Amino acid sequence: xxxxxxxxxxxxxxxxxxxxxxxxxxxxxxxxxxxxxxxxxxxxxxxxxxxxxxxxxxxxxxxxxxxxxxxxxxxxxxxxxxxxxxxxxxxxxxxxxxxxxxxxxxxxxxxxxxxxxxxxxxxxxxxxxxxxxxxxxxxxxxxxxxxxxxxxxxxxxxxxxxxxxxxxxxxxxxxxxxxxxxxxxxxxxxxxxxxxxxxxxxxxxxxxxxxxxxxxxxxxxxxxxxxxxxxxxxxxxxxxxxxxxxxxxxxxxxxxxxxxxxxxxxxx
Amino acid sequence: xxxxxxxxxxxxxxxxxxxxxxxxxxxxxxxxxxxxxxxxxxxxxxxxxxxxxxxxxxxxxxxxxxxxxxxxxxxxxxxxxxxxxxxxxxxxxxxxxxxxxxxxxxxxxxxxxxxxxxxxxxxxxxxxxxxxxxxxxxxxxxxxxxxxxxxxxxxxxxxxxxxxxxxxxxxxxxxxxxxxxxxxxxxxxxxxxxxxxxxxxxxxxxxxxxxxxxxxxxxxxxxxxxxxxxxxxxxxxxxxxxxxxxxxxxxxxxxxxxxxxxxxxxxxxxxxxxxxxxxxxxxxxxxxxxxxxxxxxxxxxxxxxxxxxxxxxxxxxxxxxxxxxxxxxxxxxxxxxxxxxxxxxxxxxxxxxxxxxxxxxxxxxxxxxxxxxxxxxxxxxxxxxxxxxxxxxxxxxxxxxxxxxxxx
Numbered sequence: 115x116x117x118x119x120x121x122x123x124x125x126x127x128x129x130x131x132x133x134x135x136x137x138x139x140x141x142x143x144x145x146x147x148x149x150x151x152x153x154x155x156x157x158x159x160x161x162x163x164x165x166x167x168x169x170x171x172x173x174x175x176x177x178x179x180x181x182x183x184x185x186x187x188x189x190x191x192x193x194x195x196x197x198x199x200x201x202x203x204x205x206x207x208x209x210x211x212x213x214x215x216x217x218x219x220x221x222x223x224x225x226x227x228x229x230x231x232x233x234x235x236x237x238x239x240x241x242x243x244x245x246x247x248x249x250x251x252x253x254x255x256x257x258x259x260x261x262x263x264x265x266x267x268x269x270x271x272x273x274x275x276x277x278x279x280x281x282x283x284x285x286x287x288x289x290x291x292x293x294x295x296x297x298x299x300x301x302x303x304x305x306x307x308x309x310x311x312x313x314x315x316x317x318x319x320x321x322x323x324x325x326x327x328x329x330x331x332x333x334x335x336x337x338x339x340x341x342x343x344x345x346x347x348x349x350x351x352x353x354x355x356x357x358x359x360x361x362x363x364x365x366x367x368x369x370x371x372x373x374x375x376x377x378x379x380x381x382x
Numbered sequence: 383x384x385x386x387x388x389x390x391x392x393x394x395x396x397x398x399x400x401x402x403x404x405x406x407x408x409x410x411x412x413x414x415x416x417x418x419x420x421x422x423x424x425x426x427x428x429x430x431x432x433x434x435x436x437x438x439x440x441x442x443x444x445x446x447x448x449x450x451x452x453x454x455x456x457x458x459x460x461x462x463x464x465x466x467x468x469x470x471x472x473x474x475x476x477x478x479x480x481x482x483x484x485x486x487x488x489x490x491x492x493x494x495x496x497x498x499x500x501x502x503x504x505x506x507x508x509x510x511x512x513x514x515x516x517x518x519x520x521x522x523x524x525x526x527x528x529x530x531x532x533x534x535x536x537x538x539x540x541x542x543x544x545x546x547x548x549x550x551x552x553x554x555x556x557x558x559x560x561x562x563x564x565x566x567x568x569x570x571x572x573x574x575x576x577x578x579x580x581x582x583x584x585x586x587x588x589x590x591x592x593x594x595x596x597x598x599x600x601x602x603x604x605x606x607x608x609x610x611x612x613x614x615x616x617x618x619x620x621x622x623x624x625x626x627x628x629x630x631x632x633x634x635x636x637x638x639x640x641x642x643x644x645x646x647x648x649x650x651x652x653x654x655x656x657x658x659x660x661x662x663x664x665x666x667x668x669x670x671x672x673x674x675x676x677x678x679x680x681x682x683x684x685x686x687x688x689x690x691x692x693x694x695x696x697x698x699x700x701x702x703x704x705x706x707x708x709x710x711x712x713x714x715x716x717x718x719x720x721x722x723x724x725x726x727x728x729x730x731x732x733x734x735x736x737x738x739x740x741x742x743x744x745x746x747x748x749x750x751x752x753x754x755x756x757x758x759x760x761x762x763x764x765x766x767x768x769x770x771x772x773x774x775x776x777x778x779x780x781x782x783x784x785x786x787x788x789x790x
Contacts, residue, residue: 126451128744130714137742140483140721171482171723197609201724201752205739219724219737219752223625230724250612253760261446276439276789285447292451 122209123288142168150225154194162186173228180216180233184242187218187231191247196220196229199248202255204262206288208237214264216241240265261286280305293320404432409774411440417514417778418785420759424766424774431774434766436759441789449749453715454480454554457749462548464753464787467510468503470539471729472787473552478633479725479736480554483718484690491679492556493634497672498569499542499551500634501665505576506535507730508658508665512583515655515779519596524586531579534572541565554716555691556684566673573666580662587655597652601765601777604649611764612757615732616661617781620654622647627728639671654780690716715744724752731755731782753787 145155145167151174155167158176162185166177178186190196201219208214211234218231235241243266245251255266256275263284266272274281282297283290293299303315338350409422419440425433445464449457461476462469474496481488488496513528536546541562543551551557587593603613608621618625626643628636644660646653685691692711693704720742726735732754739748758781766774 126745128714137717138719140485140719140723140740142721170721171725173724175722198612200612200614200726200733201735201737201750203737203750205748217737219735223623223630226630228724228726248612249607249610249764250757250760252763253756274439276442278439285444290447292447 120209121289124291125288126292140170142170145169145174148174150227151229154190154227154229157189157194158186161189173230175230175232177232177234180235180239180241183216183218183231183233184244184247187220187244188247190220190229190231194222195224196222198223199244199250199254200228202244202251202258204258204264204286206262206286207234209288212237214262216258216264218244235264240267242267243269245269260284263287403427407771411437417783419789420778420783420785422762422766422774424771426771429770431766431769431771434763436762438759438785438788441785443790445790446749446751449746451745453744454718454746455711455715457746458553459548459550462550464751464790465507465729465731465734465755465784466547466786467784468507468730469547470499470503470549470551471507471727471734473550474500475725475727475729475734475736477552477554478727479723479738480718481685482725483721483723483738483740484687484716486555486685486687486690488556488685489680489682491560491676491681492683492685494672494676494679495557495561495683496552497635497639498561498669498676499539499549499557501669501672502535502538502569503549504665504730505662506532506539508662509535511658511730511779511782512655515776515782516583516587518775518779519593521587521590521593524583527579527582527586531572531576538565538568538572541568553684555687556682558683560681560683561676566676569669570673573669576666577663580659584659594652596772596776597655597780598650600651600769600773601780602648602650603761603765605647607761607764608649611761613732613761614754614757615728615730616654616657617732617754617758617761619643619645620657621649627726627733631726633727635672635675636668638675639668641665641668651776651780654782658782690718717742717744726752729754731784731787732758734787751787751790753790755781755783755785755788759783759788 146152148169151169155164155174155176158164158178162182163179164176165179166175168175176186187199198221199218200221202217205215205217213234213236215232215234219228220231221228233241241264243251243255245255245268252270253275255269256271256273258264259266259272260274260276261284273279277285278301281301283295299318300309300312303312307315338352340346340350344350405426407424407426409420409424411419411421413420419438421437421440423435423437424431443463445460448460452460458473458476461472464472509528509532513525513532516524516528539549539551540546542565543549543559545551603617603621605621605623608618608623613621614625622645624643624645627633628641629643641664644657644664646657684694688707690711692698692708693701697704698708699705718740720740722737722739724735724737726733728734733752734754735752737748737750737752738746741747762777762781765777769777
């Protein structure tokens with residue numbers, strides 16, 4: 115019987131697991147341990163639902179409802195001096211709970227604090243763009259759409275950014291294999307020559323070190339060059355090296371290892 | 383109309399048949415001054431740009447995806463390929479993020495060596511920036527001068543780790559090697575000459591008529607725009623925001639060394655050029671101080687954390703448990719605790735951040751690379767309209783974008 119491989123998460127798994135091993139946790143501190151963050155959290159709590167909030171590795175993490183994302187970030191920007199959105203992206207939890215987690219990494223330069231706003235949305239759910247608040251979200255949201263297929267509402271230019279426009283599939287989803295799917299493997303061939311050329315061209319060689327000894331179409335041994343397509347199954351003839359300048363060429367001196375000097379001192 | 387599954391020769395570069403006389407020009411992706419694989423779709427009215435669409439992704443290798451399928455130590459050489467002009471700073475950012483996730487303290491000598499690597503990398507990156515930008519503008523001499531100095535630094539790095547471009551010279555938990563004997567002497571020799579070299583560049587460029595025309599009041603980024611677009615590093619400081627992560631959120635030994643953060647409120651190309659020059663001098667200042675720190679450190683190079691970090695080679699070769707632990711860490715990889723971190727560092731290009739979400743496994747559950755150049759390319763959308771074609775070259779030059787980290 116073939117071993118079962120889960121289809122919802124095809125990322126690499128460790129081949130060894132200790133069933134009694136309990137993973138340690140990075141400490142989550144209470145928000146009240148930091149006065150600045152406590153104030154910020156109060157301000158958020160006054161207007162919005164906060165599902166969870168804690169401090170982890172010196173940064174506050176606030177989990178909110180996805181519907182509030184624009185309003186919370188607007189409030190943080192205008193009232194709490196979080197003046198830069200340094201990063202935003204998503205995490206794929208589809209295999210576990212059928213959700214995407216979206217995080218907004220924010221920075222306040224006056225307070226020297228960083229906080230992370232997080233919210234979870236369903237697979238088909240879309241989320242409000244924050245591009246009106248931070249232009250940097252323009253490209254981040256496009257990247258998020260490109261990589262996860264999360265559709266953003268009110269985005270000015272919702273288009274793939276890293277992958278080609280006609281790409282199928284979303285590369286950073288856990289269901290997407292590292293080596294790419296069938297569409298990815300034949301993308302160039304299909305696009306340039308058409309599907310019918312697949313058999314003629316053959317699959318892409320993913321092993322850069324692969325050398326077919328008898329393939330004269332793509333590779334020839336140095337010093338044993340033969341015309342393209344020659345049958346060399348019985349070995350190829352030697353091609354002796356011939357230099358044009360045997361008789362000497364004007365202005366060009368032949369290299370003489372005896373006369374050359376190796377510079378050892380690196381002083382300029 | 384072109385069929386979607388065929389490539390046919392057609393004049394895709396220039397479209398003239400617009401009613402409003404607007405021309406669409408494809409700048410790149412093979413344009414030599416596009417600093418890698420940048421394609422700009424420029425809408426033009428005569429020579430003036432009315433709309434710009436940067437198109438990226440030509441160097442996309444899916445590093446975040448790769449990270450999800452690799453153990454943490456395996457990913458280190460991949461980080462080299464982000465900002466390949468200063469690869470140690472990428473290595474360092476990743477190592478620091480994992481160390482903070484684990485809660486690891488690095489030995490002092492490793493910190494000193496990391497500081498040296500970081501700052502030599504900053505110098506290398508800035509010299510490279512100066513060389514290529516000057517070359518784009520047409521200043522061949524500066525290019526040759528700056529590459530000469532960069533070559534010396536690359537030789538230094540080669541002496542340390544054996545590689546010139548992709549160093550992988552930082553490990554999670556420390557550094558792999560101590561400095562070779564000649565390193566500090568050579569570095570000092572270089573630093574002693576550096577002010578002279580910088581003065582040479584400045585003498586050639588500072589009051590150069592062509593340089594000023596191409597740089598002054600070109601590509602002005604306002605403070606609001608820089609903040610809104612997530613700019614960092616020189617791009618932000620040239621727009622009047624005094625924000626250097628080394629100063630504001632110090633890591634390693636940056637709180638022990640003295641250096642200034644040069645700021646300008648002009649926001650144009652020339653301001654950025656001046657800041658790069660000033661930063662080189664500050665880097666030299668930091669390096670002098672770090673050299674002095676080296677002598678009174680203990681020889682330990684890697685942190686002692688048997689659960690995550692292999693023991694020193696001597697122990698592995700002589701002690702059974704060290705060997706077993708090393709074997710497990712190499713074949714299965716370390717398993718950091720469950721949690722997430724976002725750790726920013728000040729790379730030569732700006733804020734280089736690593737977001738790691740660990741679920742206690744040997745592979746990161748999610749790793750997001752926050753590369754500064756990504757947003758410094760995005761800002762071209764808003765920055766280029768109103769400028770002219772020759773300005774595009776100098777603006778791309780001073781944004782100092784590297785496509786290894788834009789596309790990742």
